[in-house]
Amino acid sequence: MTNESSAPPGAGPDARIKAAIAAYPHISPEQLAELLHWYRREASALDVATLASQPDLREGYSRFRADHIDRFTRKDWLKLVAAIAVTAILIFAIATKFG
Numbered sequence: 865m866t867n868e869s870s871a872p873p874g875a876g877p878d879a880r881i882k883a884a885i886a887a888y889p890h891i892s893p894e895q896l897a898e899l900l901h902w903y904r905r906e907a908s909a910l911d912v913a914t915l916a917s918q919p920d921l922r923e924g925y926s927r928f929r930a931d932h933i934d935r936f937t938r939k940d941w942l943k944l945v946a947a948i949a950v951t952a953i954l955i956f957a958i959a960t961k962f963g
Contacts, residue, residue: 880895881899882921884898884899885899888924900932
């Protein structure tokens, strides 16, 4: 589902990103993919801060972050479990060697 606030055809990446944030969550899967790629691979900290500081984009930006950036993914949980397991194994190994 797209919104009438979409960027015009041929618009640059900045205009498309702003339009997607403004229309979020009512964007197409392609727009979401572009937005996620931009956020994770292309955007600098200044780009993100500039976008987040615009009052007209604040609601869409906050919702986008809550839905896709700030939550733990399955991969994050697996990394946490692996780190805890490695730590437990190391503690056990040290305790048995010196204990």
